[in-house]
Amino acid sequence: MNKQSQQGFTLLELAIVFVIIGVLLSYVFLPARAQLETANIKKARAKLVEIEEALYGFAIANGRLPCPTFPNENGKENPANPAAYCKGSANITGYIGFVPANTLGLKGEVNCDGLLMDPWGNPYYYSVTNADITGTEAIFIVQNAQGILNAGGPAVASATANIKVCNDLTAACNAATSSIDNAVAVIFSTGTRQRNNSATEDENAGQGANIASSCSLPAYKIGSDALYYSALRVEDTNKEFDDIVSWISPNILYAKLLQAGYTLQ
Numbered sequence: 552m553n554k555q556s557q558q559g560f561t562l563l564e565l566a567i568v569f570v571i572i573g574v575l576l577s578y579v580f581l582p583a584r585a586q587l588e589t590a591n592i593k594k595a596r597a598k599l600v601e602i603e604e605a606l607y608g609f610a611i612a613n614g615r616l617p618c619p620t621f622p623n624e625n626g627k628e629n630p631a632n633p634a635a636y637c638k639g640s641a642n643i644t645g646y647i648g649f650v651p652a653n654t655l656g657l658k659g660e661v662n663c664d665g666l667l668m669d670p671w672g673n674p675y676y677y678s679v680t681n682a683d684i685t686g687t688e689a690i691f692i693v694q695n696a697q698g699i700l701n702a703g704g705p706a707v708a709s710a711t712a713n714i715k716v717c718n719d720l721t722a723a724c725n726a727a728t729s730s731i732d733n734a735v736a737v738i739f740s741t742g743t744r745q746r747n748n749s750a751t752e753d754e755n756a757g758q759g760a761n762i763a764s765s766c767s768l769p770a771y772k773i774g775s776d777a778l779y780y781s782a783l784r785v786e787d788t789n790k791e792f793d794d795i796v797s798w799i800s801p802n803i804l805y806a807k808l809l810q811a812g813y814t815l816q
Contacts, residue, residue, distance in 0.1 A: 591670035592795065595740040598659065599797040602675065602738050605655040606799060611811040616679045616736055619648025622664035623765030626653030647774055650675040650738060663766035669740040674771065676756055680714055680735045714777045716798050720751045720785065724778045734798035737779050742793030749791050751780045
């Protein structure tokens with residue numbers, strides 16, 4: 552009787568099998584990851600719309616835009632003088648910070664610093680113009696007694712004090728940039744941020760002194776000025792841009808205030 556020998560797989564054959572399995576799994580997981588990223592982008596954009604609407608509502612109710620919040624402030628705006636001025640600090644000017652979700656009555660997941668988080672676990676950023684009728688670092692962009700400044704007033708019509716939003720990633724963002732929009736407030740998500748950021752993203756959050764966490768989280772990157780980039784997503788190496796940015800136009804804010812019963816002064 553012939554004895555049939557049994558032979559197992561060689562290492563080379565096993566390696567080929569694992570490579571094939573890895574390729575097949577990549578076709579399964581890569582689309583799922585892309586779908587998750589697309590869903591997160593949609594969620595972030597929807598939340599920015601919600602935040603913007605809440606800011607309009609706050610302005611109509613209070614005659615001004617709120618101050619930003621900072622770590623360990625329970626999501627509340629923090630004015631040094633609630634009647635006028637945003638809180639400053641040793642690291643930043645008072646009008647650059649994070650969305651005051653508690654003050655605005657916004658729902659959503661917050662971290663241990665009390666900051667409203669985007670789908671990637673990063674805080675939503677918020678900055679408000681530092682221009683007002685006195686020219687100081689204040690947040691009043693409208694006057695009391697149900698009146699707002701007219702186009703010739705010294706508030707948000709100022710060319711140097713407004714927030715600037717640049718949409719050309721190839722050009723330096725400054726007051727002289729042609730592709731620019733004036734804003735009284737800007738809100739944004741930093742997107743995935745799982746890589747070294749490009750200079751354009753660092754303009755939004757990364758050029759200023761970091762803000763320390765109150766609960767042992769990594770320090771938060773922050774901007775250092777009133778200049779911001781807003782553009783479509785870019786994945787080119789060293790030119791990546793995935794910030795999702797929204798801003799409030801002074802003209803739209805004026806229109807909403809007028810519709811709510813405010814009058815020009």
